[in-house]
Amino acid sequence: MDTKEILKKVRKIEIKTRRLSDHIFSGEYHTSFKGRGMTFSEVRQYQYGDDIRAIDWNVTARYNEPYVKVFEEERELTMMLMVDCSGSESFGTTNQFKSEIITEIAATLAFSSTQNNDKVGLILFSDEIELFIPPKKGKSHVLRIIRELIEFKPKSKKTDLAQALKFLSSVMKKKAIVFLISDFMANDYEHTLKIASKKHDLTGIRVFDKREETIPNIGMVNMLDAETGESFLVDTNSKSVQLNYQKYYKENVKYFTETFSKCGAGTVSTRVDESYVTKLLGYFKARN
Numbered sequence: 372m373d374t375k376e377i378l379k380k381v382r383k384i385e386i387k388t389r390r391l392s393d394h395i396f397s398g399e400y401h402t403s404f405k406g407r408g409m410t411f412s413e414v415r416q417y418q419y420g421d422d423i424r425a426i427d428w429n430v431t432a433r434y435n436e437p438y439v440k441v442f443e444e445e446r447e448l449t450m451m452l453m454v455d456c457s458g459s460e461s462f463g464t465t466n467q468f469k470s471e472i473i474t475e476i477a478a479t480l481a482f483s484s485t486q487n488n489d490k491v492g493l494i495l496f497s498d499e500i501e502l503f504i505p506p507k508k509g510k511s512h513v514l515r516i517i518r519e520l521i522e523f524k525p526k527s528k529k530t531d532l533a534q535a536l537k538f539l540s541s542v543m544k545k546k547a548i549v550f551l552i553s554d555f556m557a558n559d560y561e562h563t564l565k566i567a568s569k570k571h572d573l574t575g576i577r578v579f580d581k582r583e584e585t586i587p588n589i590g591m592v593n594m595l596d597a598e599t600g601e602s603f604l605v606d607t608n609s610k611s612v613q614l615n616y617q618k619y620y621k622e623n624v625k626y627f628t629e630t631f632s633k634c635g636a637g638t639v640s641t642r643v644d645e646s647y648v649t650k651l652l653g654y655f656k657a658r659n
Contacts (some may be wrong), residue, residue, distance in 0.1 A: 381518050384478050391648060392482035414438045448548055449506045450484040450491045451571075452477045453535055454520065455553030457497040458528030460578075467643055469578050473552050474520040476576060476647050480550055481513045489548075491516065495523055498531035500538050506547075530556070536563035540570065549573045554583070558626040565634045574637040574654070577627055581642055586616050 414427050417437035430438040454477055460470040477493075484491045485508060492506030493516045502523060504516060532553065539549065540563070549571045567573055586607050593604055606612055624640075631638045637658070641650040 380521050381514060384475060384517055384521070385482075385514065388475055388478035389482050391479050392486055413441050415441055448484075448487075448489040449543075449545065450480065450489055450548045450550070451494065451506065451539065451543060452480065452491065452516070453494045453496065453539060453549060453551040455497075455530060455532075455535075456495045456501055456523060456525045457530040459530065459554055459556055469554060469580060469643055472578050472641070472643050472647060474517070476552060476578070476641075476651070477520055477550070478513070478517050479648075479651070481516055484548075485510060485513050493519065494535060494539065495519065495525070496531070496535035496538070497525045497527040498529035498534060499527055500535065501525045501527075503538075503542065505542075532557050532560040533563045536560060536567045540567050543571065547571050550576055552576045552578065554579055555627040556623055558623055561630045561634070564630060564636065568634040568636040573631075573634075574639065575627065575631050576651075577624075577638065577640040578647075579640070579642055581644060584617075584620060586613055 414430050415438065417426065417439050421439050425439040425441075427438050427440045454473060456470070460468070460473060481491045488508065490506035490508050491513060493502065493504040494500065495502040502519060504519065530553070532551075532555070535551075543549075549567070551573065553575070555575065555577045564573075586605075589607050591604060592607055593602060628638055628640075637654065639650050639654045641647040
């Protein structure tokens with residue numbers, strides 16, 4: 372894509388995802404992810420129903436009528452988007468690739484974050500760290516993140532979730548809200564996930580295509596592994612091929628759900644042809 376096409380696509384994603392974050396997600400996001408505590412804001416006159424424990428006795432004595440302390444949530448948080456940009460994300464059998472849905476989800480979360488005046492950063496990863504954008508505030512910063520999600524060309528097509536989580540722990544010293552967005556077709560990240568989830572509020576968002584769940588019966592097919600580049604002939608009518616593939620797929624999904632649960636991290640799974648809006652809202656409401 373040339374610059375004009377990229378800007379047009381950024382604008383299209385901004386319009387769609389900003390509307391979602393403005394009208395749906397910003398409130399749910401705010402409620403789901405709390406600030407670091409309460410900080411003193413002001414004193415005001417006591418009103419019927421106020422908690423008497425909030426009375427400021429010094430001010431009350433000075434004015435000879437009751438005043439209470441008012442506290443506000445100390446809000447400023449940091450969101451880190453960790454996005455898998457490996458070869459397997461460039462797959463889709465409906466109207467969109469997994470990578471396009473991942474970009475929309477990341478953009479919606481980024482705008483929700485900035486609506487609440489939080490910082491947002493980005494880690495793009497394959498089996499190495501492809502790009503790191505440190506957390507900042509503001510619309511222009513979010514638009515930069517969306518542009519990178521659209522146009523960035525990774526050096527590698529492979530995946531290493533453990534490496535990405537290790538990098539997160541090394542660069543984010545303070546607690547952050549972390550969304551790890553991938554198809555999670557890997558099973559070697561429990562140790563690093565455990566370390567990262569102890570420090571951060573971590574959620575795994577699994578994006579998958581319906582054709583990844585089962586192989587259709589379409590005879591002999593030449594298949595290409597998007598991550599290794601290896602090409603091989605597969606007999607899709609073979610029962611053993613179908614059973615082995617389903618077993619492999621189910622084991623990866625099971626590893627994802629059980630590992631995240633064991634580590635105290637949240638999970639969301641959304642298929643390319645499903646509404647990720649419904650899935651994310653359900654997750655936010657369940658957290659509340």
